[in-house]
Amino acid sequence: MTQQEALQEYLLRMADSGMILAQRLSELVGKAPALEEELASSNVALDLIGQARNWYEYAAELIDDGRDADKLVFLRDAHDYRNLLMVEQPNDDYAVTMARQFFFDVWHYFTLKALSNSKDERIATIAAKAVKEATYHLRRSSEWVKRMGDGTEESHRRIQDAFNLLWRFTGELITPDDIDHAMFEAGIGPDPQQLKQDWFGMVREVAAQATLAVGEEDAWMYMGGKTGEHTEHLGHILAVMQFLPRAYPDATTW
């Protein structure tokens, strides 16, 4: 794999992870547990879509085969998606929704922070903007984790169950593969060791305040999203998300 191919893959991971999580959050529109949470979820989704568009536009320029951001989103199949498995997991109850958001936000925040110092100027530019938004996402999700963990017996049980349920997808966030290493060595991507340390540091700090137990670092982990091997959920997400543009290709007005 050439350096440019690795960069394209890396950009698609950033773009797809934001896009799929945004699609999951959009499912809450009309049925979030409270109006404030509905506004918050859709605002977070909006930020993620805006960031994803920036990543896709850069990826599309490098791929240079005539596809634009919309075509990358709407006309690729599940095995071409490079998102983290964490973000495609179902919303389930609100504790699961928020635990997923929290694990992702911690990863996203530290990744973007590192990327804003990337040697690739375009990446640094996109990340410097996105990290400001991700800071607010992380503030919100960590507060929810604390509130539920240190709340009632029922809320504690649910968020602890959610941590246990989703723990098997956390390994993928912080386990580097060849592409992550290549990006780090080129001065483009974050230092995988540092990212792992920062991620655990913050997750443990918030979990401690929330009186929650976190899983083992060497627990068995599901991986594969970054190389296109997904859980059964992604196909269903894409079916909903891609239906309209696939049914009416190249429509300019819907």
Added chain:
Amino acid sequence: MNEHEPSSVDVLIASDRVPANARPDLLTEDAIWALLDNVLDPEVPAVSVVELGIVRDLSWDGTHLTVDVTPTYSGCPATELIEELIAEAMRAAGIRDPQINRVLTPAWTTDWITEEGREKLRAFGIAPPQGSASKMSLLGADDVIACPLCGSEHTERLSEFGSTACKALYRCLDCREPFDYFKCI
């Protein structure tokens, strides 16, 4: 001189083309900034795009105009509309083919909202951003946000996100009114 008031249709048509009697060559750079200061943010129509700090630069040689605009948030749905409103205002002043550049760097910060803009936000019922964006703490306590309606500092945050991505939702515990707070970023 034609003294009749233009109908709304006239205005609509005129807004989309360069007026025949326009003399854009007489416009100074300061005059263009003043024109931009009349373009209001469509989501917060209390402040202009200049007061909001999203117009970063312009270059004008008497014929060609380039305006650099930066989005507030990556996913701000008003970005395209704002660019179109700016282009429209420039065309109405007689400038042909104004070029609007979208710049992402340096990333917009609420520190760029002018003093005047902050006052207008407050008068509009939106609490302006407090303090400096660079000093915001990630997981620390919040600043005290004063109610834009009654001035009380006895307020509480209802949600980190309000009616748009750039705002948080607060409630005043004295006058009991909910209000938007323009978040620091």
